[in-house]
Amino acid sequence: MHISEGVLSGPVLLTGGALAAAGTAVGLKKLDYERLPRAGLLAAAFFVASLVHVPIGPASVHLILNGIVGLMLGWGAFPAIVVALVLQGVLFQYGGLTTLGVNTLIMAAPAVVCYYLFGPLVHRRRPVAIAAAFACGFASTLLGAGVAGAALMFTEENFLEVTLLLISTHVPIMVIEGLITVFCVAFLLKVQPELLPGFKMTLDEAATGKDIHDT
Amino acid sequence: MIAEPLAHGDTFIYRIDPRLRVIAAAVFSCTVAVFESFTALSLACAAALALLLVAGLDRKAVGRRLMVVFGFLALLWLLLPLTYEGALMARMGPIPLYREGVALAGRITLKSLAIIAVFTALAATMPIGTLGQTLGRLRVPDKLVYLLLMCYRYIFVIEQEYQRLMTAMKIRGFRPRTRLHTYRSYAYLVGMLFVRAAARADRVHQAMRCRGFNGRFHSLATFPAHPVNRWFALVAASVMIALLGLEWRG
Numbered sequence: 073m074h075i076s077e078g079v080l081s082g083p084v085l086l087t088g089g090a091l092a093a094a095g096t097a098v099g100l101k102k103l104d105y106e107r108l109p110r111a112g113l114l115a116a117a118f119f120v121a122s123l124v125h126v127p128i129g130p131a132s133v134h135l136i137l138n139g140i141v142g143l144m145l146g147w148g149a150f151p152a153i154v155v156a157l158v159l160q161g162v163l164f165q166y167g168g169l170t171t172l173g174v175n176t177l178i179m180a181a182p183a184v185v186c187y188y189l190f191g192p193l194v195h196r197r198r199p200v201a202i203a204a205a206f207a208c209g210f211a212s213t214l215l216g217a218g219v220a221g222a223a224l225m226f227t228e229e230n231f232l233e234v235t236l237l238l239i240s241t242h243v244p245i246m247v248i249e250g251l252i253t254v255f256c257v258a259f260l261l262k263v264q265p266e267l268l269p270g271f272k273m274t275l276d277e278a279a280t281g282k283d284i285h286d287t
Numbered sequence: 288m289i290a291e292p293l294a295h296g297d298t299f300i301y302r303i304d305p306r307l308r309v310i311a312a313a314v315f316s317c318t319v320a321v322f323e324s325f326t327a328l329s330l331a332c333a334a335a336l337a338l339l340l341v342a343g344l345d346r347k348a349v350g351r352r353l354m355v356v357f358g359f360l361a362l363l364w365l366l367l368p369l370t371y372e373g374a375l376m377a378r379m380g381p382i383p384l385y386r387e388g389v390a391l392a393g394r395i396t397l398k399s400l401a402i403i404a405v406f407t408a409l410a411a412t413m414p415i416g417t418l419g420q421t422l423g424r425l426r427v428p429d430k431l432v433y434l435l436l437m438c439y440r441y442i443f444v445i446e447q448e449y450q451r452l453m454t455a456m457k458i459r460g461f462r463p464r465t466r467l468h469t470y471r472s473y474a475y476l477v478g479m480l481f482v483r484a485a486a487r488a489d490r491v492h493q494a495m496r497c498r499g500f501n502g503r504f505h506s507l508a509t510f511p512a513h514p515v516n517r518w519f520a521l522v523a524a525s526v527m528i529a530l531l532g533l534e535w536r537g
Binding site for chain 2: 076077078079080081082085096097100103105106108109110111112113114115116117119120121123124126127128129132135137140144151152154155156158159161162163164165168169170228230233234237248251252253254255256259260263264267
């Protein structure tokens, strides 16, 4: 979900840039030097995972995964996504300089929203966790398409058709992102639950010193 | 495989101070993005493409990058002239063509070509390590530069890990289809990438701490003065002033 260079108007680009810069500043503030390496490597994993194409009927779509990045990094999703987008721009030419702010906002704002909405739910009972994970993947894509649509509509009211097309073509992607997020969260809950927000070791585990980090 | 086909070369572009290149690309992109006048936009696009041409980069790599843009522009030309309501320009059978839509599509085409050509010629021609140092000297926050360099350092490692996991899946007979099993397999693959990335980050961080890392990557690279810097700055500034003049006159 990228908006290309040259489409958006000056005020929209400026607003997007300012909001993304503010989000990035908050994210950097929350990441201390102890947590930065992890954020850097998760950003790298996010970059690589977004190259994965999953089939849908005769076509294929690439994964976005901003929902799960939001769950893992919270506000740190902003700097992580900026960095991934800069690398994509330099290495493959998806998006460029002036749209960096808007494109960051498209992916990182939903990530932070999902972190607050669904983060507290993933360690609950299984049905709740599954529903929350699906909603997280679905909503992160839906909100992203919404932000992109808003950027287009504020540029030109006549972009209505383009916006509707954008959102409607993303519906299958929302479902796929939802499913992938469900399985991914289930996997992380089994393998390394501390990557997900709100994880607390039970007293037993803490007492026996069971090391879940050991992978 | 992820590669940096343009990062190294031997033309004058590679000798220009990276700081100058980043600033020039940023100023040019941000200005052109808000231009309205067709004359100014055409000239900006011509100047950008001329720069890309004289830069003497690997043609194939540049072509591949531009293809991404052309795909998007083709879609735009299919969509905008038909949906952007305004004065009717022509009619192709039952399909109306709108004048404003054509004008808008033209403007977007010129803008995106100009911005992307300049970005490719000036920014994509430096290794990302250099880009990180340059951004650091241009007062981008240390933590963000750290994140960029860390991410860059490990995308190649994680990509290899991804290829290894994918090979293992294929050997076990995995074939991607539109079914739940496929999505589950991909989700576990992605989950495994995240788990391994986190574990690797902890190990790397410990190793860096052992070696006395205090949060800054020190760089021994210097950006030596070169006559090409002055020439480039002069030409870039005059082109910018000419463009601004054209835009201001409308």
